[in-house]
Amino acid sequence: MKVLRREKYLQQIRPYINKPLIKVLLGQRRVGKSFLLQMIADELSASGVQVIYIDKENYEFDAIIDYRSLNDYIIANTTQSNVAIIIDEVQEIKDFEKSLRNFYKRPNVDIYVTGSNANLLSSELATLLSGRLIEIEVFPLDYREFLELNEAENNEINFEKFLQFGGLAGLSILPEDSRIKREYLQNIYNSILYRDIIKRNQIRNVAFLENLVNYIADNVGSQLSAKKISDYLKSQQIQISINTVIDYLKFLVDAFIVRKVKRQDINGKRIFEVGEKYYFEDIGIRNNIVGFSPKDIQKVYENVVFNHLKSSGYDVKTGAWTDKEIDFIATKNQEISYFQVAYLLHEQATIDREFGNLLLINDNYPKYVISQNSFATTNTYKGIHHLTLRQFLFDFS
Numbered sequence: 201m202k203v204l205r206r207e208k209y210l211q212q213i214r215p216y217i218n219k220p221l222i223k224v225l226l227g228q229r230r231v232g233k234s235f236l237l238q239m240i241a242d243e244l245s246a247s248g249v250q251v252i253y254i255d256k257e258n259y260e261f262d263a264i265i266d267y268r269s270l271n272d273y274i275i276a277n278t279t280q281s282n283v284a285i286i287i288d289e290v291q292e293i294k295d296f297e298k299s300l301r302n303f304y305k306r307p308n309v310d311i312y313v314t315g316s317n318a319n320l321l322s323s324e325l326a327t328l329l330s331g332r333l334i335e336i337e338v339f340p341l342d343y344r345e346f347l348e349l350n351e352a353e354n355n356e357i358n359f360e361k362f363l364q365f366g367g368l369a370g371l372s373i374l375p376e377d378s379r380i381k382r383e384y385l386q387n388i389y390n391s392i393l394y395r396d397i398i399k400r401n402q403i404r405n406v407a408f409l410e411n412l413v414n415y416i417a418d419n420v421g422s423q424l425s426a427k428k429i430s431d432y433l434k435s436q437q438i439q440i441s442i443n444t445v446i447d448y449l450k451f452l453v454d455a456f457i458v459r460k461v462k463r464q465d466i467n468g469k470r471i472f473e474v475g476e477k478y479y480f481e482d483i484g485i486r487n488n489i490v491g492f493s494p495k496d497i498q499k500v501y502e503n504v505v506f507n508h509l510k511s512s513g514y515d516v517k518t519g520a521w522t523d524k525e526i527d528f529i530a531t532k533n534q535e536i537s538y539f540q541v542a543y544l545l546h547e548q549a550t551i552d553r554e555f556g557n558l559l560l561i562n563d564n565y566p567k568y569v570i571s572q573n574s575f576a577t578t579n580t581y582k583g584i585h586h587l588t589l590r591q592f593l594f595d596f597s
Contacts, residue, residue: 204341204349204369209236212336217244218310222300222329225314227338228456228481229396230368230388233314234288236338240312241286249310250280256292267299274303284310291315291400297328304332316396318454339511340482341367343593359590363500364492366484367507385488389457396455403451408440412448416458416478417490420499421527423463423475449478456481461506464517464529466561477518479506497572501589502527502541505570509539512597524557536565541589545571551581558584568592 213236216223225233234255241251252274254261264270270293274285285303290296290313303309341349343362349372352358365371365381368388374380393409403409415429426445433440452458463475480486483503490496509516509530519526519538528539538561540554558567559582567584570592579586587596 202349202351202372204345205239206232206236206345209336209338210239213240213312216334218249220304220332222304222333223312224320224333224335225312225338226318226320226335226456227314227316228340229316229392230370231338231340231456231482232369233316233338235369237286237288237312237314241284244284244310249282249284250278251284251286252277254285254287256287256289264293266294267296267302270296270299271302274299282308282310284312286311287313289314289316291317291320301328304329316392316456317400318456337510339367339507341369342508342511343367343590354590354594356590359593362593363483363504364487366482366487368482368484371484381484382488385484389485389488392455392457397451397457400455401451403448405440405444408438408444409448409451411438412445413452413457414489416452417480417486420479420486420496421477421502424478425474425476457485459506459510462517464519466519466521466526466529471517472520475518475520479503481507483507498541498543501543501570501572504589505539505541505592508593508596521557521560524560526557526561536563538565538567540567540569542569542571544573545569545586546573555581555584 213223217240225236227233234257237253241253245251254264254270254273256264264273270287287293287296293299296313300311300313304311343359346352346362346367347354347358349369350358365385368385370388371381371384374384393413397403397409398406412429415432416424426442426449429445430440430442449460453460458478458480461477461479463472463477464470465472480503483500486503487500492500506516506528509528512532514530514532514537517529519529526538527541530537530539538558540558542550542554545551545554554569554571558569561567569581569584569586570589571586572589574588
């Protein structure tokens with residue numbers, strides 16, 4: 201099996217090796233955080249550093265349940281003066297932040313942790329370790345990584361596989377059987393739902409939680425709000441309060457099942473309090489929930505573009521310009537780019553809408569329309585760039 205080192209993440213981590221900062225890798229379960237930690241552990245070991253590696257998904261470490269048992273284990277296993285402490289799925293250890301603060305203060309101790317909950321850096325951890333940590337987000341494989349890991353060519357067949365099954369690396373070891381891949385994705389989804397949401401937050405209304413995920417999956421790219429969801433449920437004779445909807449949405453975001461994307465006024469740059477959209481962290485999980493259907497291809501395209509921008513390091517918001525909508529405003533290194541996503545550009549009305557919305561924005565930042573099909577004989581239209589989705593995923597960074 202081919203090993204994909206994911207250098208874009210290792211390059212983010214290496215500048216902080218042996219620096220007095222706690223390195224925190226965050227992301228959905230099974231996106232490759234553990235593999236990255238192992239790569240770093242190997243590099244540290246090769247340089248003569250003792251590595252104490254604690255994997256909370258391995259039953260051998262079941263006895264480590266709180267900061268006291270964590271302290272005891274690390275102290276008992278430290279044999280050198282230069283030590284790297286690496287803890288995988290640290291949120292499984294109660295009050296772990298107290299232990300991290302304790303060892304952080306010691307000389308020649310380098311600390312790395314992973315977590316599958318965005319809430320890891322809030323509350324107590326942020327208070328106790330403020331200014332002492334660096335956060336690195338880890339995403340599912342992007343399209344180039346998907347091709348490299350699977351030793352596959354950049355063609356339409358493999359592109360369609362990526363759109364349907366997404367970028368979880370574990371899929372690469374499975375046979376080319378759609379049923380087996382769907383079962384794998386379902387198991388990952390169940391694990392996230394029950395371990396990172398239901399158990400962690402003591403959810404009682406599991407049926408509503410599952411219905412909420414289904415609703416979001418079916419409305420990817422649509423403006424959603426807790427009130428809109430609550431009103432929809434009432435129309436289905438389901439009485440759920442707005443506050444409950446807000447709480448459950450936050451649980452889904454914290455567990456990296458979905459990402460909440462805020463809406464920005466392009467003219468005034470202000471952020472709206474309403475009108476947010478939700479996109480799935482992994483498109484394969486989304487498709488496994490509601491199906492991979494031709495009628496949903498626009499939603500899939502939009503979700504995949506969003507994921508690629510995020511994994512490429514962009515801050516992403518949706519845009520509003522007078523009464524027009526801009527799919528994405530992406531910012532990186534203080535540079536802005538605008539994106540419109542369409543499935544096909546066969547009709548003039550569609551061309552006018554997708555390009556026309558961008559032409560209304562009177563600034564010199566780059567603007568892109570992304571679609572399935574090639575456009576005319578050129579890659580620009582009135583100064584606006586056009587890329588096929590496959591080109592965008594393969595070349596844009």
